Structure formats: structure tokens, C-alpha cells
Amino acid sequence: MSANTYLTERERDVLESAKVGIAGAGGLGSNVAMLLVRAGMKKLVIADFDTVNESNLNRQFFFRHQLGEKKIDALAANLHLIEPELALELHDVRLTPDNADFVFSGCQIIVEAFDSAEAKKMLLHSLLPTGKPIVSAIGLAGWGRSNDIRTRRVGRNLILVGDQTRDVRDGFAPVGVRVTIAAAMQANSVVSILLGEEP
């Protein structure tokens, strides 16, 4: 039974049967996954090659006892605490133009949740041509200016969350108070698209 009892039967069916990909299990991805599971989703494909380290704890959905663990494994454990009946596909890989389409081939929507600009560019260039909705977050560092983070449609299948300005390379720190705003907006966009509404 879904953890979310506020949904209609139709809404639960839609969310439980949908499959969504999440590229990156860090500040964005771990929180997007958490929110989608809390919303009632069960099928997620999550790809990340990294391990949990102490600097992640300020914004990522991991706990101190998980330091050193693979992020995909630690995240799966945490998600199962919310909802034991999940169908997660976990990929311990660095996504590239050669494997990204294959990893997310069964997904209806893909969430771009990387931290590096290069990886973001790579994923967008690799997956936008598939025509599937891509929900990307760009520009979410620092704190304050919450209202600068917006959701907008770009082109035919890109949903862009963020301010497209605040860059960690310019000295804006990645901190939970603003990263999680963007993650929540990404998750909100996914749920809206699946339920047939504007993101």
C-alpha cells in the first residue's frame, strides 16, 4: 500500500506504475528520490558512482552512519525505510553519452541531478534528442533569493528548474536550504507531468 493516502486511486495507480530515472544521487537526486517515494512512486532508476562523504551531509539524504557507503546503496536503504515495497534499479556507473540512453531506456521521465556543469551539459545533449521529458536543475547554489528559482519549459521536452546564475565555481556554496528547493521543484514537476498537469 502506498505511503500516500491523500491520493485518489487513479493518482496512486499512475504514480505507482510510472518509472522515472534520476541521474545523480547527490544533493538534488537523493532529495528528488525521497520526495517521489513520499509522493507514492515505486519505480526509480538511479545512477551514481560516488560514495557518501562528510561534506555531503549538509544537503544530501544520507546519515552519518552511512559515510563511505555507495550512494546508490545508502539511498536505497533510506528510501526503503519510507516505503518497503519499491522496485529500484541501481546503477553504479559514471553516466556518459554512450550509456545514458541505455541506463534510462525504460524511463518515462529523466531527472538531471548532477553537480558538475560538464555532466549537466553531457546529459542534456545526450537525452534531449530522445524526446522524453528531462527535468534539469541549473543554478541553485548559496542561500537566500528563493524566488529566483523558477520552473520553466524550454523547447519541446526540457523542464528547467533554477536561476541559471548561481554557480558553485563562483564561490556560492552548495547548501541544503536552496538545493532542496530546486529538488522539490524537480520532484513536483515529475509528479505534475505524470498526473497530466503543467509542471
Place this chain on the structure above:
Amino acid sequence: MKIKYQGKETETGADTVATFLTTQGVKPTEAVVEYKGDILSGEAALAAPLEDGADLNVFRIVAGG
């Protein structure tokens, strides 16, 4: 000609999207380029001729997540 760039009417003598972006100091590889409602990717797409009144938007790709 005049195009709508980042929501503002902009006068330009550029003949292609790529040329216009160069005049604005934009590197297409560092951004998402949306032209007439489509995302342009690659040299061939960015060589699209610029049209009078067309919408062109650029979204910088920055790091953080």
C-alpha cells in the same frame, strides 16, 4: 533585423544564430539555446538563419547540485 532575445527586442546585423550568440559573448557549448521554441544543439543546428521577430533564449549551464 530585430529579434526577441532573452525576452527583449534586440537589433542585430547577424545572419545566423551562431553569429548572433558570438556578438553576445555566449558560448553555445556552455548553455541551452532555445530558438523559435526548439533547443538547438550542435554546429549544424546553430547555423540556422536568424529570422526577423524570432524568439531566442539562452540558459547558462552552471555547476551545483
